[in-house]
Amino acid sequence: MSAYDLQPPSVAVSFVNESREQTLIPSRAFCRHGFWHPDDARRALSKRPSKLSACSSGKLRLRVFLDSASGLPAMDRNGLCDPYVVIKFGDQTKTSVVEQHTRNPQWAQSFVFDINAEDEDAVPPLEFVVKDKDSFSSSLIGSVSFSTRQLELEQSQMVELPILQAKSRSEMGTTTRRRIRGTLSFKITKILEPVMESSEPSSRRSSKAATAAVAAAESRGVLEVSVKLVQAEHLLAMDSNGESDPFVKLRLGGKTYKSKTRYKTRSPVWNQMFQFKARAGDDQLVLKVYDWNLTGKSQAMGQCRVTVGDLPVNRSVKKWLKLKHDGADAGEICVMLTVSSLLASPREGPTSRRTSSAPAPAGLRTCGTLEVHVASASALDARDYGGVSDPYVVLELGNFKQRTRTIHKTINPDFDQLFMFPVTDVFDVLRVRVYDEDRGSSDDFLGAVDIPLLEIVNNKTERFFLKKESMLKLYKGYISLTMNLQYAKVPAYLRLIAPRDLNVLEEDDVLSTATLKRNFMRVLSLVERVRAVLRMFDQLFKWQLGAAQSFLFLLFWIFATLRLDTYHVPALFGFGLLVQYILPQTALLGPSVSHLEAADGPRQRRPSKSIRERITSITHIVLSVQNTLGEVASIFERLNNLLHWKAPVLGWVLVSVLLISSLVLAVVPVRYVLLCWGVLRSVRAFHRKYVRRGDPPEPRPPPHLNFLSRVPDNIELLQQQRL
Structure with a gap:
C-alpha cells in the first residue's frame, strides 16, 4: 500500500507560486504520517476537488538548522571559548545553547521563523551573531549575514560562511576588510505550513473545534x-x-x-x-x-x-x-x-480510519500480524482545567511502538484509528497506555491495560477497564478495542525454544518501599508454599490428615516404590497438570492476585504516615531482608566449609556415612530403601497416634539441617580465629 493510497482528510492549503497567486492544494500532498510533500502538492493541483470543507491560506516560514562552527578564536584563559549564536530575522530573535570549553562547537539545533513580508524584496536578511559566554557578560566573536530572497520553496540549502569580525567605531562606513574568525555551517529551508480553517463562518465556529484544528496543524509532522x-x-x-x-x-x-x-x-x-x-x-x-x-x-x-x-x-x-x-x-x-x-490528521467522516503500520525490519523473523482498531475511550480521568483532558493512546508490542493522534478537550475521545503490528512471539503481550498530553511538562498517566495475544477474540469489539500504573488496581474509564490476530501455529510454537527478544521499551526501575515490601512478601510466599507442600507429605506420613487419606497415601507409596519407573515421572506430572486444569484453580506455588493487591495496599485511601512511621516501616522491611539474606548465606557457607574441611571431624563423619550408603545401595536397590523408610515411618506414627495414644512429638528440624548447623559459617570462623 502506498503512503498516498489512504483516504486523505478534507484539508487544503495554499501554495504561493512565482506570480504570488494563491492556489488551493488538496491534502493529498500529505503522506500518512502527516509530512508535507511539495512535489505531490503540485501534481495534485490538477486533481483538486471542486468543493473543500476546510481550507487554509498557508504560512510561509523559514527553518534554520544550526549545525556547527569551526576555527573559533580562543576567548578564555584556557585557550578555549564558550560559544553560542544569536539568530536574528527581522524583529524575531532566537538563541542557541552554550557549548562550553570548545573552539569547534556543534549545536545541531533547529529554529523556525515566520516570513511576514508580502514582497520578496522586503524579506530581511538572516543574521547570525556568534558570542562567547562569560560569567557575567558575553564577548562578541563575529557575525554572519545571509540573504534569503533567492531561496526556493521546500528546497534545503546547506551553507558554510566565514564568521567576520565586527568593525570598530573608527572603521564604520569604510571598506576595510574584516578579519575571518572561523566558519559557520547551517542549513536553511523555506517551508509552507498549513493553517487549519473551517468552512463555516467564523461566527459559527466553536472554540473547541478551533482549538482542535490549531493543535492538529501544529502537531502535523x-x-x-x-x-x-x-x-x-x-x-x-x-x-x-x-x-x-x-x-x-x-x-x-x-x-x-x-x-x-x-x-x-x-x-x-x-x-x-x-x-x-x-x-x-x-x-x-x-x-x-x-x-x-x-x-x-x-x-x-x-x-x-x-x-x-x-x-x-x-x-x-x-x-x-x-x-x-x-x-x-x-x-x-x-x-x-x-x-x-504523531498522527494528528482529522477524520473525513464517521467511517474513515487513519491507518498506521510498524514495518518489520529486514532480517526479523515474524510469525503473524496483529491488527488493532482503537475505537474510543470513555469516562477518562480529567487532568486539565475545566474537567477535561487531551488524551492519546500508546500501543506497544515487543519492540514496536505506535500511538494515536491527540483528541483535545474531552474525556470521551473518539480515535477510530487502525494499527498494524508484526508479531514475532504469540506469547507476547499488547500493552495499551493512555496519557494526557501536556505542553511544557511531562504527560499525565490516564490508565493502562495489558492484553495477552492468545486471549484476543478476533473481530470483536471489547471494553477494557483501565488500571493504575501498578497494574493491580482499577482506575477511571475504559477503552474500546477491536483486534484481529493472524499467525502460523507451527512457526509460532517453535519460537518457544528460542530466546525472547530483549524489550528495550521497559521503563526504568525506581526505588520504592512498597515495591520492596511486595517483592519480599512474594519470595516469602513462595518459600512458605514449598514448605506447605513438604509439610503436607510429612503430615500424611504421621496420620495427621485423617486415617483414610494417610492409608491411601501409604498404598500409593508402596505401589510407587515397587512399580514406578523413570518414564512414569513425566506422565505423573502431566496427569497432575490435567487435574489442576479440571479442578478449581488452586495455585500451590505462587502468590495469588489478592495477595499482591494486599501487598500493594488497600483500595481505600490510606491516611498519610508520619516521618517516624515511615522510618519504622522501612527499618522493619530492611531488617527482614537482612535476616533472610543472612540465613541463606549462612547455609551455603556452612556447606562450602564442610566440603573444604574447615570442620575436619564432621568431614570424616560425612565420608563414613557416604561410604556406608554406597555399600548399602550396592546390595539393596533404591526403591526398596525408600519403601522401607516410608513404611517404617508411617507405621511408627500410626502406633504413636492410635495404639499408644501419647502426646504428639514436638516438631524438629530435618536431620541434615541439624548436622549442617554444627558446621561454622565464615563469620563464626573469623570470630573463632586465634589472634
Missing part, C-alpha cells in the same frame, strides 16, 4: 523520540586514579536532559529513559559525555549525533555510537532509540 541511555564503554580517563565520573547531556529540539552520574568508572551503566518531540527532517539528537568534578566545571569527554530522519518509524533500534573528542576516538555509547509518528 511531529515525531515522538524515546531514548534509552543504556551504557558506555572505553571512556577517557579524566581523573588521577585512571577513572572518570561520567554523565550524559542529551539534547533534541531545544529540550535538554541530564543523566545520573556514575562515579569512578569508565564503563558506566545508566538504563535511563528520556522522551523528546522533534519535527521530521534535520533534527538531530546530540549526546555529550562529561566528567563530573567536585571543585570545578565538568570536563567534556566526547560527543556524538544521530539524525532523527535516518531512524525507522515505529520501531526500536539499538545503536552503538562512537564518541569523538577533538577529532579523536573517545569510546562508545549504547542507546535504544524509538521513533513514533
Whole structure:
C-alpha cells in the first residue's frame, strides 16, 4: 500500500507560486504520517476537488538548522571559548545553547521563523551573531549575514560562511576588510505550513473545534523520540586514579536532559529513559559525555549525533555510537532509540480510519500480524482545567511502538484509528497506555491495560477497564478495542525454544518501599508454599490428615516404590497438570492476585504516615531482608566449609556415612530403601497416634539441617580465629 493510497482528510492549503497567486492544494500532498510533500502538492493541483470543507491560506516560514562552527578564536584563559549564536530575522530573535570549553562547537539545533513580508524584496536578511559566554557578560566573536530572497520553496540549502569580525567605531562606513574568525555551517529551508480553517463562518465556529484544528496543524509532522541511555564503554580517563565520573547531556529540539552520574568508572551503566518531540527532517539528537568534578566545571569527554530522519518509524533500534573528542576516538555509547509518528490528521467522516503500520525490519523473523482498531475511550480521568483532558493512546508490542493522534478537550475521545503490528512471539503481550498530553511538562498517566495475544477474540469489539500504573488496581474509564490476530501455529510454537527478544521499551526501575515490601512478601510466599507442600507429605506420613487419606497415601507409596519407573515421572506430572486444569484453580506455588493487591495496599485511601512511621516501616522491611539474606548465606557457607574441611571431624563423619550408603545401595536397590523408610515411618506414627495414644512429638528440624548447623559459617570462623 502506498503512503498516498489512504483516504486523505478534507484539508487544503495554499501554495504561493512565482506570480504570488494563491492556489488551493488538496491534502493529498500529505503522506500518512502527516509530512508535507511539495512535489505531490503540485501534481495534485490538477486533481483538486471542486468543493473543500476546510481550507487554509498557508504560512510561509523559514527553518534554520544550526549545525556547527569551526576555527573559533580562543576567548578564555584556557585557550578555549564558550560559544553560542544569536539568530536574528527581522524583529524575531532566537538563541542557541552554550557549548562550553570548545573552539569547534556543534549545536545541531533547529529554529523556525515566520516570513511576514508580502514582497520578496522586503524579506530581511538572516543574521547570525556568534558570542562567547562569560560569567557575567558575553564577548562578541563575529557575525554572519545571509540573504534569503533567492531561496526556493521546500528546497534545503546547506551553507558554510566565514564568521567576520565586527568593525570598530573608527572603521564604520569604510571598506576595510574584516578579519575571518572561523566558519559557520547551517542549513536553511523555506517551508509552507498549513493553517487549519473551517468552512463555516467564523461566527459559527466553536472554540473547541478551533482549538482542535490549531493543535492538529501544529502537531502535523511531529515525531515522538524515546531514548534509552543504556551504557558506555572505553571512556577517557579524566581523573588521577585512571577513572572518570561520567554523565550524559542529551539534547533534541531545544529540550535538554541530564543523566545520573556514575562515579569512578569508565564503563558506566545508566538504563535511563528520556522522551523528546522533534519535527521530521534535520533534527538531530546530540549526546555529550562529561566528567563530573567536585571543585570545578565538568570536563567534556566526547560527543556524538544521530539524525532523527535516518531512524525507522515505529520501531526500536539499538545503536552503538562512537564518541569523538577533538577529532579523536573517545569510546562508545549504547542507546535504544524509538521513533513514533504523531498522527494528528482529522477524520473525513464517521467511517474513515487513519491507518498506521510498524514495518518489520529486514532480517526479523515474524510469525503473524496483529491488527488493532482503537475505537474510543470513555469516562477518562480529567487532568486539565475545566474537567477535561487531551488524551492519546500508546500501543506497544515487543519492540514496536505506535500511538494515536491527540483528541483535545474531552474525556470521551473518539480515535477510530487502525494499527498494524508484526508479531514475532504469540506469547507476547499488547500493552495499551493512555496519557494526557501536556505542553511544557511531562504527560499525565490516564490508565493502562495489558492484553495477552492468545486471549484476543478476533473481530470483536471489547471494553477494557483501565488500571493504575501498578497494574493491580482499577482506575477511571475504559477503552474500546477491536483486534484481529493472524499467525502460523507451527512457526509460532517453535519460537518457544528460542530466546525472547530483549524489550528495550521497559521503563526504568525506581526505588520504592512498597515495591520492596511486595517483592519480599512474594519470595516469602513462595518459600512458605514449598514448605506447605513438604509439610503436607510429612503430615500424611504421621496420620495427621485423617486415617483414610494417610492409608491411601501409604498404598500409593508402596505401589510407587515397587512399580514406578523413570518414564512414569513425566506422565505423573502431566496427569497432575490435567487435574489442576479440571479442578478449581488452586495455585500451590505462587502468590495469588489478592495477595499482591494486599501487598500493594488497600483500595481505600490510606491516611498519610508520619516521618517516624515511615522510618519504622522501612527499618522493619530492611531488617527482614537482612535476616533472610543472612540465613541463606549462612547455609551455603556452612556447606562450602564442610566440603573444604574447615570442620575436619564432621568431614570424616560425612565420608563414613557416604561410604556406608554406597555399600548399602550396592546390595539393596533404591526403591526398596525408600519403601522401607516410608513404611517404617508411617507405621511408627500410626502406633504413636492410635495404639499408644501419647502426646504428639514436638516438631524438629530435618536431620541434615541439624548436622549442617554444627558446621561454622565464615563469620563464626573469623570470630573463632586465634589472634
